[in-house]
Amino acid sequence: MSARDLLSWYDRCSRDLPWREDQDPYRVWISEIMLQQTRVETVIPYYRRFLERFPDVGALGKAPLDEVLSLWSGLGYYRRARQLHGAAKMVAQNGGDFPTTAAQLRELPGIGPYTAAAVASIAFGEVIPVIDGNVERVLARQLALGEDPRKISGRRKVIAGAAELLDNGRPGDSNQALMELGATVCTPRNPRCGECPLAGRCQALELDQVEMFPLPKTRKPAQRLRRRVALVLDGEKVLLFRRPQDSELLAGTWELPWVEADGKSARDSERELSLRYSGLWNLGPQVAEVRHSITFRSLRLEVHRAQISSQLTVADGPEAGWFAAEEILDLPTSSQVQKVLGAAGPGVAEQKNL
DNA sequence: CATACGTGGAG
């Protein structure tokens, strides 16, 4: 049972993933950004589309931000897309050559300690351990760590453990092996300890308390919110508004007009809509209800048909536009919008019973 | 150091 066992396990059992076809820094970088807090299965189709459209850092740097956001639509954490684009411009400016060390990579927007170490070790062979959620969990179990692996003291122990398991000859594979182990064997629930190449050195297993580690994180309870969403149609076209590029939430994406509904009458909502988006609003019947959750908020979206005065001067409010269904596919949108339009979009609204 | 940022799958 040793670091060598981990690497040989990886050589035998690693998954075939599209970003493992080579060690091109651009491709490794894109995959690492997409994989931040996002599951492998979710990332794969996005990664393929993205690489097809932006095959190299030059292509990405030259592209309009809107197109990048559009290919990111539904993937979440949209700040990643803007920072990716910003970093691509910086790298392209530098002749297309990536920084080659973790310390230099760390300077690029969107690249923190984890991503810098991942790209440096995988693409450039730097001997540096990566610490992600998988590694924290694997090491917390190995060490039966009785403290939060994200706090200073715990983190020190995790780093030491990861460094010990690092193979100096193949740091990239070695790092991926530890993450792969966490993703496929040393899973949060129902770990498959019988298949673990490190089982012999696992203190949590020895105590028969594998699932007790790592210590649970404290979690903020989700807020419950009810919102009224206005579906304004002009023939096949839907009225959408763009969120400001500097908004904290879903920046730069297009959304349907909405207001908080909690404790408010439909009349209140009409007034708020006109205040926020300008124009005169008339809320019609509800045509759908959509549930959606977004970072500690669970949303109940009541979708209403609505009309707006024809003398709407959108120049007074946020950027607005009318779009047909096919056009919306090419727009930066969030998954929330896709859900609502799927449930109550043009042509569907009439068939909905509510 | 705590908090905010999206989303969808699993149990």
Add this chain to the structure above:
DNA sequence: TCTCCAAGTAT
């Protein structure tokens, strides 16, 4: 339905 949380980063 509900809770947890996944290859983190920025503030």
